[in-house]
Amino acid sequence: MEFLADILNEFWGVLGEMAPYLLFGFLVAGLLSVFISQKTVERNLGKPGISSVAKASLFGIPLPLCSCGVIPVGASLRRNGASKGATTSFLLSTPQTGVDSILVTYSLLGPFFAVYRPIVAFVSGLLGGALVEVFDKNGSRFNGDIEDPCGDSCGIPEQRTGNKLAQAFKYGFVSLPQDIGKALIVGLVIAALISYIIPDDFFTGLFGTGIASMVVMMVVGIPLYVCATASVPIAAAFMAKGISAGAALVFLMTGPATNAATISTIWKVLGKKTAFLYLLTVVISSLAAGFLLNYIYTSESIPSMPHAHQMVPGILENSSAVVLILILSYALIQPYFRSRTTRKAFEMSDAQELNIKGMTCNHCAANVQRVIEECPGVDEVTVDLTAGKAFIKGEGFDLKCAIEAVTKIGYSVA
Incomplete structure (x- = not known):
């Protein structure tokens, strides 16, 4: 001790x-x-x-x-x-x-x-x-x-x-x-x-x-x-x-x-x-x-x-x-609670899910969200950094476009 x-x-x-x-x-x-x-x-x-x-x-x-x-x-x-x-x-x-x-x-x-x-x-x-x-x-x-x-x-x-x-x-x-x-x-x-x-x-x-x-x-x-x-x-x-x-x-x-x-x-x-x-x-x-x-x-x-x-x-x-210590504790704990809430909300919706590898910070998550939002037909994108997932909503959007957009900026889609 x-x-x-x-x-x-x-x-x-x-x-x-x-x-x-x-x-x-x-x-x-x-x-x-x-x-x-x-x-x-x-x-x-x-x-x-x-x-x-x-x-x-x-x-x-x-x-x-x-x-x-x-x-x-x-x-x-x-x-x-x-x-x-x-x-x-x-x-x-x-x-x-x-x-x-x-x-x-x-x-x-x-x-x-x-x-x-x-x-x-x-x-x-x-x-x-x-x-x-x-x-x-x-x-x-x-x-x-x-x-x-x-x-x-x-x-x-x-x-x-x-x-x-x-x-x-x-x-x-x-x-x-x-x-x-x-x-x-x-x-x-x-x-x-x-x-x-x-x-x-x-x-x-x-x-x-x-x-x-x-x-x-x-x-x-x-x-x-x-x-x-x-x-x-x-x-x-x-x-x-x-x-x-x-x-x-x-x-x-x-x-x-x-x-x-x-x-x-x-x-x-x-x-x-x-x-x-x-x-x-x-x-x-x-x-x-x-x-x-x-x-x-x-x-x-x-x-x-x-x-x-x-x-x-x-x-x-x-x-x-x-x-x-309080700021760092909140910063490290809060994403896990938000991640669970996000996953539960999208599991009950018709959103499509992408597993994305290579995201390590909020800049990465924001970057992925922005490029997916540029794809035609995408209405809403939520990126869960903790889980390494992107949830995409929209009618008639091309999932291939989202995958290509993500891979072109240095990340990979599992």
Whole structure:
């Protein structure tokens, strides 16, 4: 029992450290979701050249999209005229960071790291986009010819009429926590276990501070699916046990930016050459940024876990942690009750059902719903993310159209 109490103490320490900043990040992310529309992004990225590549990388930095949620956005940008280079730039910079993860980075790793991380995300996006512009100019459309069935599907929530503040709060404190909640809790548990089990300076003696530790973090990060926010407590715990700041940065870049599903989808919709350049950019930029960070980042700047900074009063940390736990609990439990209600309602109707594989977040579910709604004859679509199902109502609609629309944007129908 003492073991569990110590683990829980480590968990709560990290949670309290990041909670005030993450809650503020949720609020800002919600406001961004309302006031930055898909059309605004597309209008600025539609022209070829390095300026669109730079804008794409810059637009991606504050958006709270994970590597799965950013794919539909990239698909929409590409279909609406963005060059391959601009699309690649956006796909590179966006999942590495976001306003929520920047604030969490500040809370656990300090201000220098919080500034350096988005700068590196911007530069890597710029580099990847430029490489694609130079070496993969061919093709003005997606491989697979994604047409109108995709509609305006996008990971950026649509602007709607009505109370924008209510929409912002719903996205920031319901939808976004649902998307990152599981990964965040897993990340906190892993960080707590690392802090408790692994001796101080263990990794310093094992890998040193050179390229070996960076390669290890890269091998761990590339195939792993971890969002930009959930990766921060893990990286902070590794640093507290002797991993260099540069190696931690490599993990923070490769974990969110790459995983098997992301690479395979980019291969499918942008081509194998672009997929190779994407992966090459992540490898080169993460190693280069890691080496530079080790050179300029002093040991005195490295925080200790779990309390790196004491800028926030303890009562605010603890109360924020309680609020965050309540938000995450609601976000994780509510979809299961909604899923049961949805299934019961549609089982008693004449709706047709599709089993869809590959949906991992609310952005995915919204994307699937929008493309199915574009099919002629469809009256109503409800997507159950928890069950991985879409329920479709309508007279005379073609089920084949719905299946094709879903598969063309990177998901599969069982």
